[in-house]
Amino acid sequence: MQFIGNDTIAVRDGSALTDSIFTIRDDDSTDSIANAVVGEILGASAIIQGIQYLTLGVGLGFTVFAMLLMFNFISASITAKKKEIGILRAIGARSTDVFKIFWSEALIVAGACLVLSVIVCVALCPVINAAIIDNTALNVSLLLFTPLSFLFMAAVALVTATLSTLLPVSLYAKKPPVESIRAL
Numbered sequence: 477m478q479f480i481g482n483d484t485i486a487v488r489d490g491s492a493l494t495d496s497i498f499t500i501r502d503d504d505s506t507d508s509i510a511n512a513v514v515g516e517i518l519g520a521s522a523i524i525q526g527i528q529y530l531t532l533g534v535g536l537g538f539t540v541f542a543m544l545l546m547f548n549f550i551s552a553s554i555t556a557k558k559k560e561i562g563i564l565r566a567i568g569a570r571s572t573d574v575f576k577i578f579w580s581e582a583l584i585v586a587g588a589c590l591v592l593s594v595i596v597c598v599a600l601c602p603v604i605n606a607a608i609i610d611n612t613a614l615n616v617s618l619l620l621f622t623p624l625s626f627l628f629m630a631a632v633a634l635v636t637a638t639l640s641t642l643l644p645v646s647l648y649a650k651k652p653p654v655e656s657i658r659a660l
Contacts, residue, residue, distance in 0.1 A: 520614060527618055543636045546589055550582045550640035554648075561648045562656025571649040579641045586637035593629055597621045 554561075557578075564574050598621055605617040648656055 524614065524616060524618070531618060539632060542589070542593075543632060546586065546633070546636050547640040550585060550637065551644050553581070554578050554641065554644040558648045558656050561645065562651070562653045562658075565649060566653035566657065571646065574649050575641060575645045578645050579638065582637040582641045583634075586633040590630055590633045594621075594626060597625070597629075 561574055564577070565571075601619045601621045604619050608618055609615055
């Protein structure tokens with residue numbers, strides 16, 4: 477085995493590397509040898525897997541929190557405009573028309589939230605990865621912002637905007653227009 481540079485290992489005889497990790501029997505079965513290198517690799521792998529589960533849990537927690545905040549903001553905005561819903565219904569607007577009006581407003585809010593979230597993720601992922609690499613012996617990037625991450629964020633924003641519009645609008649659109657107009 478020969479080291480070339482900092483990261484590259486050239487192996488001239490492949491059996492030397494496998495013999496240091498595995499014992500190969502005559503019947504082609506293998507046994508793992510518990511040496512220091514294998515122990516360190518398994519320990520680092522367990523730490524990385526634990527950190528992955530931790531970041532997944534934290535990310536899902538932040539996702540639920542963001543959904544609740546956006547749901548509350550959009551629902552409160554619609555609740556404050558229940559008089560306008562009554563007026564729209566009185567002049568002949570259907571429930572679907574009222575939903576479309578408020579859904580377009582909710583999509584604008586959700587789009588703004590999505591853009592800000594993407595900007596924060598793109599800016600913070602490299603910074604956090606650099607801090608992890610600098611403060612640990614692990615040379616891995618744990619936080620990745622991929623197109624799949626963007627699609628997940630967009631889906632969450634769309635679902636939250638739709639639900640937070642659908643529930644209050646359907647509640648106030650069912651009431652008679654006079655009742656909604658009188659309500660303050």
